[in-house]
Amino acid sequence: xxxxxxLALIPPELLAGKQLVETPMRHxxxxxxxxxxxxxxxxxxxxxxxGDAGIYGMAGLxxxxxxxxxxxETIPWEVxxxxxxxxxxxxxxxxxxxxDFAVIxxxxxLTPADTIRRRLQAAAEGDFVTxxxxxxxxxxxxxxxxxxxxxxxxRPSDTPVGFVRNAFRDQETIWIQPLAQATTEGVDMxxxxxxxxxxxxxxxxxxxxxxxxYPPDNV
Amino acid sequence: xxxxxxLALIPPELLAGKQLVETPMRHxxxxxxxxxxxxxxxxxxxxxxxGDAGIYGMAGLxxxxxxxxxxxETIPWEVxxxxxxxxxxxxxxxxxxxxDFAVIxxxxxLTPADTIRRRLQAAAEGDFVTxxxxxxxxxxxxxxxxxxxxxxxxRPSDTPVGFVRNAFRDQETIWIQPLAQATTEGVDMxxxxxxxxxxxxxxxxxxxxxxxxYPPDNV
Numbered sequence: 001x002x003x004x005x006x007l008a009l010i011p012p013e014l015l016a017g018k019q020l021v022e023t024p025m026r027h028x029x030x031x032x033x034x035x036x037x038x039x040x041x042x043x044x045x046x047x048x049x050x051g052d053a054g055i056y057g058m059a060g061l062x063x064x065x066x067x068x069x070x071x072x073e074t075i076p077w078e079v080x081x082x083x084x085x086x087x088x089x090x091x092x093x094x095x096x097x098x099x100d101f102a103v104i105x106x107x108x109x110l111t112p113a114d115t116i117r118r119r120l121q122a123a124a125e126g127d128f129v130t131x132x133x134x135x136x137x138x139x140x141x142x143x144x145x146x147x148x149x150x151x152x153x154x155r156p157s158d159t160p161v162g163f164v165r166n167a168f169r170d171q172e173t174i175w176i177q178p179l180a181q182a183t184t185e186g187v188d189m190x191x192x193x194x195x196x197x198x199x200x201x202x203x204x205x206x207x208x209x210x211x212x213x214y215p216p217d218n219v
Numbered sequence: 220x221x222x223x224x225x226l227a228l229i230p231p232e233l234l235a236g237k238q239l240v241e242t243p244m245r246h247x248x249x250x251x252x253x254x255x256x257x258x259x260x261x262x263x264x265x266x267x268x269x270g271d272a273g274i275y276g277m278a279g280l281x282x283x284x285x286x287x288x289x290x291x292e293t294i295p296w297e298v299x300x301x302x303x304x305x306x307x308x309x310x311x312x313x314x315x316x317x318x319d320f321a322v323i324x325x326x327x328x329l330t331p332a333d334t335i336r337r338r339l340q341a342a343a344e345g346d347f348v349t350x351x352x353x354x355x356x357x358x359x360x361x362x363x364x365x366x367x368x369x370x371x372x373x374r375p376s377d378t379p380v381g382f383v384r385n386a387f388r389d390q391e392t393i394w395i396q397p398l399a400q401a402t403t404e405g406v407d408m409x410x411x412x413x414x415x416x417x418x419x420x421x422x423x424x425x426x427x428x429x430x431x432x433y434p435p436d437n438v
Contacts, residue, residue: 029432052302052306052309054309054315055306055309055316055317056317057317059310059313059314059317060314060317060427060428060429060430061317061432063313063314063425063427064422064427064429064433066422067422067423068433072423078310079310079311079313081307081309082302083271083300083301083302083306084306087271087273087301087303088300090273090298090300091271091272091273091278091298091299091300094279094282094298095279097274098273098274098276098278098279099275099279099324100321100323100338101322102319102320102321102322102342103319103322104319105318105319110432111318111430111431115346118344118345118346119319119346119347121345122341122342122344122345122347123341123345125341126321126337126338126340126341126342128341168300203285203286203291204286204291206282208279208282208283209279210279210283211275211279211329212330213247213280213283213329214248214283
């Protein structure tokens, strides 16, 4: 069970003999209810998320749905980890996450914008490499420029910002800009944005956060 | 090429016909140099990390080594993402990472302890779910209790803290404690610690961070 776009990514041989339940985008609560209904009927149900189901994915809502229906102890469940979008995007950019980082979704559908701003501020003050999920939607376009401006106030102007759209999939796009000049052109909900920390820098076509194996002076 | 413990995790059929270069723990710079030397000789070299090579793994140091030797443009390279330890641990604990989180290594071998403290403080102020890598070594035992105390000053006393040792491997161990009573017993370098945010709570045997699909009052 899952959003059609995600089901289409599954190799056909894994789907042989299985019933496919395609669910529309949004409507996550109904999807979780439907999955639990099938499990109550005795079926083995796999709810598929893109990337890792535990990182902004369906794992939490499924647990919550089991709890609300008093089924936590009666329906066996397991979370299967995957390669999160943050790891796929980082790999395409080089090695931006080889030191401490913070992960923030800019979606304000379920989270108040002020909570998001508070976290951006904390990420800036902690000098975390900062991974932004859901950076822009067609409706919401101002939080990303705001986030970049907030981080730019705390980091060198040439701090690299990496953008990866559709990592390891069709129409993959990868680009890197200096923080002070970063624009939001081409960014959509399927883009992961990684803003470097104060020590992140370019190496050739890549961006890279040193772990400290070599002192900075020696570079 | 890699640390022997990691090479031993690779299914034998993937190793057929390949030369294995086992490298000792630590000595990461020498390992990177040796890998680059083999690549310069024209060999296709895969340096293996545990989990994801881009998250506290070897990817960054390899890029840095190519740069120092002026080989960034001449030796083709690629980073292959994997399932990071944070995603594996989260899956075993339930769904602690379905909202914003910060990732901090407590290893002070290459990072000054004051930088680590600054990031812990920022993670506390941002109310991030906080993932701790390298929480304890035989030599370094005080930073983890300090980190837990710092976070406990900002979060409810019953905030769940999840501990996962050897996720999805032999001798896997999983336990959850309330933050105010959390102890460091049984924690070692192979343990991932996930401290909940102010909204993280228990569901049955799991820990769970709500994304906001249901208002808190309705639970």
